[in-house]
Each structure stands twice: as C-alpha cells, then as structure tokens.
Amino acid sequence: MDFELTEEQQAIRDLARDFAQKEIAPIAAQIDETGEFPSATVKKMGELGLMGIEVPQEYGGAGLDTLAYVLAIEEIAKVCASHAVIMSVNNSLYCYGLTHFATDAQKKKFLEPCASGKKIGAFSLTEPQSGSDAGNMKVRATLNAQGDQYVINGRKSWITSGPVADFIVLFAATQPELKHRGTACFVVDTTLPGFERGKKEPKLGIRASATCETTYDNYRLPVFHRIGKEGDGFKIAMSVLDAGRIGIAAQALGIAAAAYEASVAYSKEREAFGSKIAEFQAIQWMIADMATRIEASRLLIYNAALKKNSHEKFSREAAMAKLHASETAMWVTTKAIQIHGGIGYSKELPIERYFRDAKITEIYEGTSEIQRLVIARAALEGK
Numbered sequence: 066m067d068f069e070l071t072e073e074q075q076a077i078r079d080l081a082r083d084f085a086q087k088e089i090a091p092i093a094a095q096i097d098e099t100g101e102f103p104s105a106t107v108k109k110m111g112e113l114g115l116m117g118i119e120v121p122q123e124y125g126g127a128g129l130d131t132l133a134y135v136l137a138i139e140e141i142a143k144v145c146a147s148h149a150v151i152m153s154v155n156n157s158l159y160c161y162g163l164t165h166f167a168t169d170a171q172k173k174k175f176l177e178p179c180a181s182g183k184k185i186g187a188f189s190l191t192e193p194q195s196g197s198d199a200g201n202m203k204v205r206a207t208l209n210a211q212g213d214q215y216v217i218n219g220r221k222s223w224i225t226s227g228p229v230a231d232f233i234v235l236f237a238a239t240q241p242e243l244k245h246r247g248t249a250c251f252v253v254d255t256t257l258p259g260f261e262r263g264k265k266e267p268k269l270g271i272r273a274s275a276t277c278e279t280t281y282d283n284y285r286l287p288v289f290h291r292i293g294k295e296g297d298g299f300k301i302a303m304s305v306l307d308a309g310r311i312g313i314a315a316q317a318l319g320i321a322a323a324a325y326e327a328s329v330a331y332s333k334e335r336e337a338f339g340s341k342i343a344e345f346q347a348i349q350w351m352i353a354d355m356a357t358r359i360e361a362s363r364l365l366i367y368n369a370a371l372k373k374n375s376h377e378k379f380s381r382e383a384a385m386a387k388l389h390a391s392e393t394a395m396w397v398t399t400k401a402i403q404i405h406g407g408i409g410y411s412k413e414l415p416i417e418r419y420f421r422d423a424k425i426t427e428i429y430e431g432t433s434e435i436q437r438l439v440i441a442r443a444a445l446e447g448k
C-alpha cells in the first residue's frame with residue numbers, strides 16, 4: 066500500500082481544511098442548535114468542487130480519485146459532521162451511481178447539475194418497514210400502457226437532504242413477486258406533481274443535515290429517468306452503498322480525530338491534584354487507545370479507497386473501514402467526554418456534539434451488524 070499523497074490529493078485536503086476552518090467552524094455550533102440547513106456553505110462547497118469530487122470533469126465534477134474524496138470528507142467532518150454527510154450523500158449516494166450506471170444523456174441531465182453543486186442530490190432506498198432488509202420494498206413503479214412513463218406510488222423514509230433535494234435516486238419495485246430482483250432505479254425530479262416531502266425529522270446528531278420522508282402519489286416519470294434496466298435496482302443500490310461506506314467511514318474518522326485532538330490539548334492544560342491531567346496514566350492510556358484506533362481506521366479507509374481506485378473488489382474492505390471507523394468514532398467521543406470531565410458534557414464545547422454526531426455513523430448506509438454480515442460472508446463464503 067502506498068499512501069504517499071499526490072499533489073492533487075494534498076491540494077483538495079488543504080482546500081477542504083481551509084474552507085472548513087474559515088467558513089464552517091464559525092457556524093457549526095449554531096446550526097447544530099437550530100437544525101438549520103446550511104444552504105450558503107453547501108453552495109460554496111459546490112463552487113469549490115467538493116460536491117462531485119470523483120465525477121469526471123466533463124460532467125461537472127473535480128475528476129479526482131477516492132483517496133482525494135476521503136481526505137476532503139475527513140477535513141469537513143472534523144469541523145462539522147452535518148456538512149460532511151450532505152457532501153457524502155451528494156458525492157457517493159447520488160453521483161456515484163449515475164457516474165457508473167447512467168447513459169451519457171442521463172449524466173448530462175441529472176449528474177452534471179449535482180456534481181457541480183448547482184443542485185442537490187439525494188438517495189432513497191429505505192422505507193418505513195424496510196431498512197437493513199432493503200429488498201423488502203413496497204414502493205411500486207408501474208409502466209403505463211403506452212410504455213413511456215412509470216407511475217410511482219408509496220412512501221420512502223429517512224432521506225438525507227430530502228427536504229432540499231432537486232433530484233433523488235429512487236429504488237422501487239417493478240415486479241414485487243421477484244423481491245430484490247424485481248426492482249429498478251430511477252431519478253426523481255422533485256418539481257413534478259405527485260411528489261411530496263414530509264416533515265423534517267428531529268434528530269440526536271447531524272442536526273443541520275435535513276432528513277425527511279417522501280410520498281409518491283401517482284407520480285409520473287418518463288422512462289428516460291430509469292437508470293439501468295428493470296431488475297437492476299438492487300444491484301445498483303448495493304454497489305452505491307459499497308462506495309458510500311468509504312465516505313461515511315471518512316466522516317467517522319473526522320469526528321474521531323476532532324475529539325482526539327481536543328482531548329490531547331485539554332489534557333495538557335487541565336490540572337488536578339497539582340498535576341496536568343495528561344500526567345495521569347489513566348488519561349494517557351485513553352489517549353494511546355484513541356490514537357491507535359484512529360490510526361487503524363485511517364489505514365482501513367485508505368486501503369478501501371486504494372482498492373476502489375484500482376478497480377478491485379472493495380465491498381469487504383469498505384465494510385471493514387466503516388465498521389471500524391464508526392465504532393472508533395463512538396468510542397473516542399465517549400472517552401473524549403470522560404477526559405474533559407464536566408465541561409465535556411456541556412454545550413460550551415463541541416465535544417458533546419461530536420459524541421451525538423458519531424452515533425449515526427454506526428447506523429446509516431448499513432448498521433454495524435450489517436457490516437459484520439458482509440465481512441463474515443466474505444470470510445466464510447469467499448464473497
């Protein structure tokens with residue numbers, strides 16, 4: 066494994082770091098408190114090329130690789146996990162699928178506006194009765210008698226950026242009797258009639274990322290909006306999620322790194338019993354374990370990114386990276402509060418926000434149990 070960064074990778078990391086520190090840091094606590102979607106900074110992320118990092122330049126993206134993408138996400142997540150997930154969903158869950166499965170004409174219409182950050186894309190697989198068991202979907206897409214339009218009906222839940230999305234990659238059943246083999250992937254234009262957004266979900270963390278349900282009531286979509294063939298839906302969704310998991314792992318890494326850096330600094334300032342708390346072995350051991358878990362997460366993430374860059378199979382590596390990084394984020398942020406004592410529990414400092422933000426990384430884009438399932442299948446069945 067060669068992790069020596071290219072000039073382009075260093076440049077995007079530095080750009081993301083600079084932008085996060087100058088433009089996102091001043092509003093991060095406030096938008097966590099209010100839950101306001103940060104439209105202005107998201108627009109600027111688009112202008113800087115952060116919303117379509119891996120998309121070829123001809124379709125509005127920055128044309129960089131997966132390592133560049135994870136470096137940028139980590140820097141944004143260090144400052145604000147809400148911005149990181151908005152970025153990750155647009156980059157991975159929306160743009161990745163279109164980059165790999167859409168036709169040239171579809172890319173021009175649906176990919177270019179979101180990769181360039183002019184519009185926002187979302188991804189809609191989950192339904193009220195099916196999250197981990199995603200093949201059990203009830204949203205139905207029926208081709209009309211003329212064969213030129215699908216009529217879509219049903220309800221989808223938990224759509225990140227759903228309240229603001231211009232386009233949504235949607236998965237629906239075209240032949241429900243075939244279960245996951247009877248599904249298709251569509252790009253929803255949220256301005257067409259029959260599409261409605263539900264109320265914004267109140268959440269524990271990533272509070273400035275907007276999440277909602279959506280309903281489709283005889284929503285009509287031209288066949289041009291179908292990505293791939295009927296029957297390809299589940300395959301596309303799983304492939305997109307494999308790629309997305311590397312982004313969520315990088316988000317988790319950023320949250321953990323922020324909590325770790327704050328803990329190291331605080332332990333060298335805070336005094337108890339006449340010593341800096343960093344001099345207590347109990348604190349040192351927490352810091353050592355934090356550093357080790359973060360470093361292990363980083364190596365797993367870079368490994369998954371490099372496998373993806375070199376077009377090797379990377380499902381197992383992406384699952385390992387997400388599993389380890391998300392559980393590290395949860396563990397490190399818990400210990401960061403411990404190291405800070407009472408002030409760590411207060412909204413005076415961002416430590417409690419890191420802790421609340423970390424939890425979601427163990428849930429979305431496949432829970433930790435689902436990641437273990439993927440890894441175990443690879444180990445036992447060679448998949």
Ligand SMILES: Cc1cc2nc3c(=O)[nH]c(=O)nc-3n(C[C@H](O)[C@H](O)[C@H](O)COP(=O)(O)OP(=O)(O)OC[C@H]3O[C@@H](n4cnc5c(N)ncnc54)[C@H](O)[C@@H]3O)c2cc1C
Pocket residue numbers: 154187188189190191194195196197198222223224225226268276425428429430431432433434435438
């Ligand atoms: C803030 C937020 C944003 C989200 N954004 C999106 C989005 O943009 N698009 C989208 O489509 N979805 C999104 N989701 C949905 C998310 O991906 C699901 O919540 C997640 O996959 C888990 O599904 P579930 O909530 O239905 O839980 P369930 O699947 O009901 O799981 C409940 C529990 O059972 C466990 N479990 C389930 N099956 C197994 C099994 N086979 N073996 C062992 N344990 C199992 C789970 O790990 C979990 O602990 C979002 C969710 C949240 C909370």
